[in-house]
Every structure is written in C-alpha cells, then in structure tokens.
Amino acid sequence: MTDHAITLPVGPGTVLLDPNDGAPLQFVDPDAADRRFLLDETTDAFHSSEHRWGSGFVITNVGSTRWSQPAERRLDGPGVQLTYPLLDTLTLTVTRTGGERLLERYELTNTGAAPLVVTSLGINTPFRDLYESAATSLAQAVHAHVWTGGADAWVWAQPMSGTGRSLGLIVRSGALWSYSVESRNQNSSSNVRGHLLLQATDLARNSTAFGGQPPIEIASGESWLLEWEVGFFASREAFLAASTPQLTVDRLYAEVGQQITVLGNTAGLRVDGEASVEREGERVAVTGTQHGAVHLSTDSAQTAVLFHSPLPDLVRRRVRFILDQHRPTERPLPYRYAFVPYDTATGLTQTTNGWADWSDGAERVAMPALLQEARRRGWVDSPGEVDEALVGFADFARNLLLDESAAPRWGSTVKAPVRIYNSPWLAHFFATQHDHGGADDDLDLAARILERSFELGAGEHLSIGHPEALVLVTERLLEAGQADRATGLRDLLVQQAAHFAKITVNLPSHEVNYEQSMVAPLVTLYAVAEQLEGQDRFLGPLDQAVRWLRAFGGPQPHIRLNEIGIRHWDGYWFGRDRQWGDIFPHHWSVLTAVALRQLPTTMRTAESDSAAREIFHANLINIFADGSATCAFTVPSAVDGRPGYRADPLANDQDWPLTLWLRQLESGDV
Incomplete structure (x- = not known):
C-alpha cells in the first residue's frame, strides 16, 4: 500500500x-x-x-x-x-x-x-x-x-x-x-x-x-x-511545553467547602455544578457546595474538577448504602449474605442472568472488604450490623465461593471454570476477618486459598491483589508461630517474580491480552519480592515495569482523565447498558496508585506520590453524594453512534478504589 x-x-x-x-x-x-x-x-x-x-x-x-x-x-x-x-x-x-x-x-x-x-x-x-x-x-x-x-x-x-x-x-x-x-x-x-x-x-x-x-x-x-x-x-515534558493552554486550574479536586482557583482567559467562565464563584480580576475561585463533578467552560476552553465529601463521610454513606441496597435479602440462608449489583435506575438488585460479571462473587468481594476497612477505622454508623453482615458473608463465601480444595468459584450460581483472579481477594478477606475476630480457621483458610492458587497457576499469573494478600497472610502466619508455612508462601512469591523477570516483555495474556491491571500487579510483585529478598535483583525489572505502567495514564487536565489508565471495556462486561468505549476512571485505575505507593523509597518521588493521590481522588467521582454509585462512566460523547459521557445505572464493581485506598491510607492523603 x-x-x-x-x-x-x-x-x-x-x-x-x-x-x-x-x-x-x-x-x-x-x-x-x-x-x-x-x-x-x-x-x-x-x-x-x-x-x-x-x-x-x-x-x-x-x-x-x-x-x-x-x-x-x-x-x-x-x-x-x-x-x-x-x-x-x-x-x-x-x-x-x-x-x-x-x-x-x-x-x-x-x-x-x-x-x-x-x-x-x-x-x-x-x-x-x-x-x-x-x-x-x-x-x-x-x-x-x-x-x-x-x-x-x-x-x-x-x-x-x-x-x-x-x-x-x-x-x-x-x-x-x-x-x-x-x-x-x-x-x-x-x-x-x-x-x-x-x-x-x-x-x-x-x-x-x-x-x-x-x-x-x-x-x-x-x-x-x-x-x-x-x-x-522526545518526552511528556517537551510535548506539554509545546501546548499553550488558555484555561488552567490549580488542582483538579478539593473537599466540599474548599476552593479551586481557575486561571488564564476566564472571561465568561461558566460553572456547571454545585459550586459558588468569586472573581478577582482574571482569577476565579470556585467553591464546591456538594459532592460531585463541576464543569468549567468559556467560549474557548473547558475542563472538569471534583469537589468531594470528606473521605470518612463518603465511606459511611457508601457502607450504609451497601447494607441497605446491595444484599439479596429475598434469598434463603446463606445466599442472602452475599453482596450483589444494584440498579440505581430501578431500585432493584441485579440477578446474575447467566452473566458472570453480575455474579455474587468475584469483584463483588470489594463490598464486604470495604465494610471490613471501614469497620477497622470506625467509619461506620452501626458496628454491630456491619459485624453481622461480615460474619454472614464469611459463611457464604466459605461454603459457596470456594470449592472443597479452596479454589475460587466465580459466584454461587455461576457454572464457570475456576477464576484465579478471585483467590487473593478472598484470601485477604479471610485474613482480615481473622484480625477482627481472631478465628484460627479464618487464617488457615486464607493460607489455603493462596497455596491452592499457586497450584492453579498463580506463579505465572498477574492476579490483582495477590502480592498484598500474600504479605498480609504470611505476616499473620508468623505471628501465629507458623514460620515454615509463611516462608513457603514467600518463597513462591519470589519465584513468581523471578519467572516474570526472566520472560520480560513476554507476559502471558489474561482475560485481556495486555492491560494496565496486569502491569500494576507486576510492579507490586517486583516491589514486594525486592523487599522480601533485599538483593537488588528485581530493581531493573521493576524500573522497566513502572515505565510500562505510567504509559497507560496521560496528563489531561480533567478530573476523569488525569493519570487514569486507559480501559475501554468495563461498561460492556460490568454495566447494565452493555456499552463499550473508554471508561474513565475505571475502578482498577487505582492499581497504579497502589503500585506507586509500594515502590522502594529510592524510587518514590513527589511526582509519583502526587499521581497516586490524583488517581485515588478521581475515583471518588463514581460514588455519589447519597452513597449510591456507578460501575462505569463512558467518557466519549458517542460510541458507535450511541450517546456516551454518562454513568451506567448499575453499581457493581466500583468499591475497590475505596477499599484499596483505606488499606494503605497514609497521613496527609485527604
């Protein structure tokens, strides 16, 4: 041609x-x-x-x-x-x-x-x-x-x-x-x-x-x-230096009641959202009055920012909404202790309908995991109700989300193969339950889930949350006097890191051929293995993987886009409306933030820490003021002619950002 x-x-x-x-x-x-x-x-x-x-x-x-x-x-x-x-x-x-x-x-x-x-x-x-x-x-x-x-x-x-x-x-x-x-x-x-x-x-x-x-x-x-x-x-910096923005903001997010300053050519600035405006010459101060996005536009330029509720308040409202709306109370025991998707348009829970990504397992584990983290911090209004829900879910998961070998099922009614992605999420849940209640069988089950995951191929798979779950479980095993078992798991993780360091770019395909939610766990894997081994063996592969990871996110000055890894299929798999197209921010974008936070101190920078904060805060936009949520916001104005730039009505898998943020929250984050 x-x-x-x-x-x-x-x-x-x-x-x-x-x-x-x-x-x-x-x-x-x-x-x-x-x-x-x-x-x-x-x-x-x-x-x-x-x-x-x-x-x-x-x-x-x-x-x-x-x-x-x-x-x-x-x-x-x-x-x-x-x-x-x-x-x-x-x-x-x-x-x-x-x-x-x-x-x-x-x-x-x-x-x-x-x-x-x-x-x-x-x-x-x-x-x-x-x-x-x-x-x-x-x-x-x-x-x-x-x-x-x-x-x-x-x-x-x-x-x-x-x-x-x-x-x-x-x-x-x-x-x-x-x-x-x-x-x-x-x-x-x-x-x-x-x-x-x-x-x-x-x-x-x-x-x-x-x-x-x-x-x-x-x-x-x-x-x-x-x-x-x-x-x-030659670089991001060179590209941005060649652009000449007419409208800028001093930050893309702030708490409700705080100000975001708009600079540049602000003549005729329009503010679409719950906010008040004060003008001093060309400088405009916008103050959010309610949780949510605010669009800023002039005749020549536009952007969007987020004013968010204080994190403890938003978590409390989300926990309350999960308890009230995301549990299938019409089911018999123990099925009623599951957590399921919820349709914000109809007010109904969503049945599986033979669609694995609408099941009561898999990514829905984020909801009980969020309850655990909120309970641990005291960010719940009814601790007893939360405890009861968690004990019930633990019984449900033990009997219906795991088989007799501790291999994970996709959901309690889904007739599908074992899904290795689910192993670390369930292991982390049971280890955290052990922390809360001290039950030895919870810790034993958490360890068995991880051991079984390696038998199923976790050593050659980049499962989301796998290194973090292994660190938590092995720490608890050491505290329980099970050093040999802990050492065995840690050795398997180091071997896993060595395997990926050897194959370098030849990563195996997962549910998608190549994606940000493969590379972020790879970064975390190398970082954790380096911390466990301490011989600088994984620093080179780690540096390379970080470059791959950061390439997924761009510098667009918009709350939904800045540093958010490209992902363009979740609206179809997880949403109600089955719409393909760019989903920003998608919940797994926080994996980049988690990975950046786990880098060795010699590799963490003020810029990487700032990027992590941007990503965590951006994901608050998918939780609404009343505690409801959306699993997918389709950003393009249209996809194959169908209008986009809209939130899917299904709340499904979007609770991972809050869960993962709370698990490693540092002082000064919010």
Missing part, C-alpha cells in the same frame, strides 16, 4: 500519504521502525479505508454526510490540498504541509445564500491503540491520550513501552470539544480501543457531553477553520 506513497517530512521522521486520497497512512520514526502510530489496513482486521486519517462526518441544519475520497487532489509544494464537496452548500478543503511538524487545515466553506449551522463534526485519527500480545503491544502500539479541551485540545500518542518518541497532535486554531469512538462492539471486543474521532462539536448527538457542545455557525460565503499540527516529541 505504501510502495508509492507520498512522503512528507515531519521533524526527524516522515508521514506517508496515500497517493490517491492524500490520507496519512503512517507516521514513521526512524529510531523505532517497528512502531506503528496509526492503524494499518494490511494487518489490523477491523481497520479499513473508511476510517483513514482525516476522513469524517458532518451533521448540519441542511443535511448530514461523511467524507473519505476527495473530488480533487493537488500537490502543493511540500504537501497536498484536497477538496470534498460535502453538501449542496458546504465544501471542505483539507491541506497537509510537511516540515518540522505536519500542519493540517480543515476549512469548511458555506457556499449557499443562507447561514449554515454545523451540529456535529468528527475527524478520524486512527491511532494504533490496541492490544495484541504484550510483547507486540510494547514494541509497536501506542496509548492515545485524548484531551478535547476546546482550543486547548491535543492528543498525545505515547509508545506503550514508555520509551522513545511520542507523536503529538496540538490544536492551533479552532477548537475540539469532544471525541467519539467507532468500531467498538462485540466483534472488536476488549483488545481493541476502536477508531478515535476528534470532534469540533457533537451537539447533534450528545449536547451535554464534556459540559456542553457549542454549534458551529457559518455565515453565507464565510469559512470555518480548524488547524492542528502533528509532530514527534
């Missing part, structure tokens, strides 16, 4: 354009020849010419259409000019010019006699954000961190390895107010992020996305211009 491509310079690299339609097919970094910044029609099955870079769609008051093949193509010095007659009275002209950066101009011209209003406009930018094997992803793919902050908009396509040049797109004229995703459905499933479309507006499909979508009004004979440049950048 690229044998006769038009080649334009882009700084130290090049961009290859199709000779027929002038679309960029690939950006090439000479120092990373195998890296693919864009999807490739010859290798990526779901990608085709209809989603090439620069194709798109428009919805107007006089009609709607897509564009792909230009009616005219003209070589123009170090670039091309393309003309697309879109509607009877609307023409699109696209120019691409090479140089230090690729300059792209998208110009809409109203050729009619009447004003024209554009209510949606999306441009394809098919960044190669997909997950094959871990080794292939790390060598060839990129994480596309999208920021549609109006005139402040940009995209940073960072290599998944966290090393080498990134590709950055920065808006220089015009604005991008949202983005959408296409090709996200059961066919593409969980290993493909889809086609990313950058949008100058999506008013027609989702008027409230990202706080609001303005129309584009073009007078008769006039034009509207969107201009951006695309180039290679």
Whole structure:
C-alpha cells in the first residue's frame, strides 16, 4: 500500500500519504521502525479505508454526510490540498504541509445564500491503540491520550513501552470539544480501543457531553477553520511545553467547602455544578457546595474538577448504602449474605442472568472488604450490623465461593471454570476477618486459598491483589508461630517474580491480552519480592515495569482523565447498558496508585506520590453524594453512534478504589 506513497517530512521522521486520497497512512520514526502510530489496513482486521486519517462526518441544519475520497487532489509544494464537496452548500478543503511538524487545515466553506449551522463534526485519527500480545503491544502500539479541551485540545500518542518518541497532535486554531469512538462492539471486543474521532462539536448527538457542545455557525460565503499540527516529541515534558493552554486550574479536586482557583482567559467562565464563584480580576475561585463533578467552560476552553465529601463521610454513606441496597435479602440462608449489583435506575438488585460479571462473587468481594476497612477505622454508623453482615458473608463465601480444595468459584450460581483472579481477594478477606475476630480457621483458610492458587497457576499469573494478600497472610502466619508455612508462601512469591523477570516483555495474556491491571500487579510483585529478598535483583525489572505502567495514564487536565489508565471495556462486561468505549476512571485505575505507593523509597518521588493521590481522588467521582454509585462512566460523547459521557445505572464493581485506598491510607492523603 505504501510502495508509492507520498512522503512528507515531519521533524526527524516522515508521514506517508496515500497517493490517491492524500490520507496519512503512517507516521514513521526512524529510531523505532517497528512502531506503528496509526492503524494499518494490511494487518489490523477491523481497520479499513473508511476510517483513514482525516476522513469524517458532518451533521448540519441542511443535511448530514461523511467524507473519505476527495473530488480533487493537488500537490502543493511540500504537501497536498484536497477538496470534498460535502453538501449542496458546504465544501471542505483539507491541506497537509510537511516540515518540522505536519500542519493540517480543515476549512469548511458555506457556499449557499443562507447561514449554515454545523451540529456535529468528527475527524478520524486512527491511532494504533490496541492490544495484541504484550510483547507486540510494547514494541509497536501506542496509548492515545485524548484531551478535547476546546482550543486547548491535543492528543498525545505515547509508545506503550514508555520509551522513545511520542507523536503529538496540538490544536492551533479552532477548537475540539469532544471525541467519539467507532468500531467498538462485540466483534472488536476488549483488545481493541476502536477508531478515535476528534470532534469540533457533537451537539447533534450528545449536547451535554464534556459540559456542553457549542454549534458551529457559518455565515453565507464565510469559512470555518480548524488547524492542528502533528509532530514527534522526545518526552511528556517537551510535548506539554509545546501546548499553550488558555484555561488552567490549580488542582483538579478539593473537599466540599474548599476552593479551586481557575486561571488564564476566564472571561465568561461558566460553572456547571454545585459550586459558588468569586472573581478577582482574571482569577476565579470556585467553591464546591456538594459532592460531585463541576464543569468549567468559556467560549474557548473547558475542563472538569471534583469537589468531594470528606473521605470518612463518603465511606459511611457508601457502607450504609451497601447494607441497605446491595444484599439479596429475598434469598434463603446463606445466599442472602452475599453482596450483589444494584440498579440505581430501578431500585432493584441485579440477578446474575447467566452473566458472570453480575455474579455474587468475584469483584463483588470489594463490598464486604470495604465494610471490613471501614469497620477497622470506625467509619461506620452501626458496628454491630456491619459485624453481622461480615460474619454472614464469611459463611457464604466459605461454603459457596470456594470449592472443597479452596479454589475460587466465580459466584454461587455461576457454572464457570475456576477464576484465579478471585483467590487473593478472598484470601485477604479471610485474613482480615481473622484480625477482627481472631478465628484460627479464618487464617488457615486464607493460607489455603493462596497455596491452592499457586497450584492453579498463580506463579505465572498477574492476579490483582495477590502480592498484598500474600504479605498480609504470611505476616499473620508468623505471628501465629507458623514460620515454615509463611516462608513457603514467600518463597513462591519470589519465584513468581523471578519467572516474570526472566520472560520480560513476554507476559502471558489474561482475560485481556495486555492491560494496565496486569502491569500494576507486576510492579507490586517486583516491589514486594525486592523487599522480601533485599538483593537488588528485581530493581531493573521493576524500573522497566513502572515505565510500562505510567504509559497507560496521560496528563489531561480533567478530573476523569488525569493519570487514569486507559480501559475501554468495563461498561460492556460490568454495566447494565452493555456499552463499550473508554471508561474513565475505571475502578482498577487505582492499581497504579497502589503500585506507586509500594515502590522502594529510592524510587518514590513527589511526582509519583502526587499521581497516586490524583488517581485515588478521581475515583471518588463514581460514588455519589447519597452513597449510591456507578460501575462505569463512558467518557466519549458517542460510541458507535450511541450517546456516551454518562454513568451506567448499575453499581457493581466500583468499591475497590475505596477499599484499596483505606488499606494503605497514609497521613496527609485527604
């Protein structure tokens, strides 16, 4: 396809354009020849010419259409000019010019006699954000961190390895107010992020996305211009230095009653949410009056921040809601002591319906685990009721979530294979129950669950929470005088770390081929093994894994996006509405925060500690003021045409952030 491509310079690299339609097919970094910044029609099955870079769609008051093949193509010095007659009275002209950066101009011209209003406009930018094997992803793919902050908009396509040049797109004229995703459905499933479309507006499909979508009004004979440049950048710092934000905030989260300062071009600042506003010149102080997100926007830029309830208060309300709404009290004993999903739209608990991710096991263990942590800190209003619920769940889990060998079932009624992911969650629960009640059989069961997990293959699996559960259980075994048993488990963990250090990039696929919730447990595994062994054997692999982990999160100045690892399938697997697409923040994003907190002191920095705090606080946005919650907030304005930027009504697996935060809460965190 690229044998006769038009080649334009882009700084130290090049961009290859199709000779027929002038679309960029690939950006090439000479120092990373195998890296693919864009999807490739010859290798990526779901990608085709209809989603090439620069194709798109428009919805107007006089009609709607897509564009792909230009009616005219003209070589123009170090670039091309393309003309697309879109509607009877609307023409699109696209120019691409090479140089230090690729300059792209998208110009809409109203050729009619009447004003024209554009209510949606999306441009394809098919960044190669997909997950094959871990080794292939790390060598060839990129994480596309999208920021549609109006005139402040940009995209940073960072290599998944966290090393080498990134590709950055920065808006220089015009604005991008949202983005959408296409090709996200059961066919593409969980290993493909889809086609990313950058949008100058999506008013027609989702008027409230990202706080609001303005129309584009073009007078008769006039034009509207969107201009951006695309180039290679050596680092995150170099990329951010090249952007020129018009609207900034001093922080993205604060407690209710505290202030967040807005700076920059704040003229006409609009505040959408429960907050009060005070202005001193260009400086605006916004004070939250209720728990929840607040959108801030001007005619040129936008962002969103979070004002949150004090953590103890929010935990109390969530615990109360779990006790009142997440227990299937209609069931017989001991099934009624389970914790199940809850539909906030209907007020009903959610039955499993043969769908394992709606079961009463697996990720739902977060709810009793949160009760344990809240009870330990005294952040509950009815300790006796919490204790009774925990004793009941322990009986339920012992008999119905574990088989006779201590292998974990997916749920009490799910006819599915053993799920090794569940082992550390149940082991941690029973070890914590032992701490609260002192029962020897709880500690013995916790140890047996971990021992059985190694028999089932945990030594070659990156189970979430596995190193932390093993540390807790072995500490309790030592206290109980069972040194041999504790040493045996610790030796298995060190052997596990050595195994992964040996295979390096060749991580085995789990339920997804490669994801942040594999790499974060890998970082934790190396950190814990290094602490146990103390011979510096795992510092090199740990440093590499941290780079992989940090690459999942981007620097977007938005409470839902900043440092949040990319994840784009939980709305389908865990939500009620079965919607694919970016979920930010997803509950496992806190694994990055947990891993950063467990780094050796020589590797922890003020920046990594700050990133951890950002992630923990961002996840408070999925818990609501009354203690209800959502398992998935779909961020794109639309996914395969269905409106997004909305919370799924199901509360399901979102309690892990609170649970994990409380387990390692440090002074000064809140």
